[in-house]
Amino acid sequence: MALDKGARDAGLTEEQGKALLWLARETIARQLGKEGREPDPDIAACLRDQALQEKRGTFVTLKEHGELRGCIGTLVGIDPIVEGVKRNALHAAFDDSRFSPVEEEELAAIEVEVSILTEPTPLIYATPEELLARLQVGVDGVIIRKGGQGATFLPQVWEQLPAPEDFLSHLCRKGGLPAEVWRSGTLEVLTYRVQYFEE
Incomplete structure (x- = not known):
């Protein structure tokens, strides 16, 4: 656990x-x-x-x-x-x-x-660099939304994708969006925390 x-x-x-x-x-x-x-x-x-x-x-x-x-x-x-x-x-x-x-x-x-x-809360950022800096690696669950598309990764996914750039690119692809769209500054981003239990 x-x-x-x-x-x-x-x-x-x-x-x-x-x-x-x-x-x-x-x-x-x-x-x-x-x-x-x-x-x-x-x-x-x-x-x-x-x-x-x-x-x-x-x-x-x-x-x-x-x-x-x-x-x-x-x-x-x-x-x-x-x-x-x-x-x-x-x-x-x-x-x-x-x-x-x-x-x-x-x-x-x-x-x-x-x-x-x-409860998810909006992550406010102005540039892709600020987005990367504000993400808490290994801690934040992340939701992205753009138009009618979106996706989430639980914080546990950081174990497989510890680099924020890779994490965001994979998350964008999961949501059916171009991998690099997070660099445009037009994504809605929310974060949340998780308490998890495992067998």
Whole structure:
């Protein structure tokens, strides 16, 4: 289990994180037709915590043998955390268009990660140089928007793309935009922090 060093203000405990990981995995397992397990008393108590009833953006990421297997989430809090985790666990497992749906025999090899987001805030900048300088490498989740297109990278993506120029170029391509459009100064950019837990 890991806590993004930039997001301690997200405020969940490791016990709450373990409960959310259990919830995500159990939700996927039940959808695959596996007999449901009852949570142990500590997990059940955590899932009732008021903190997990707050409306927050959530992402669920699935990896298999270290490779991405699905990642779906919401950037803003439209549901309580527990409901968002359940919904996004199902979407990550079965509805990520980049991958085929998860099958039952894969489940044991899949690692689950749950991310809880702070509210995105606009990043104000005047030049591409200022944009690069204001990004906090390894800390910021980044949203870009231009016209009707946009995309986001969670802070965890900095591990694969630690150079801000590469991070932004890949993010632009993910959003269906030219890789270098961030240099134009016309992108809307928002940032957020993440507290994440992994199995």
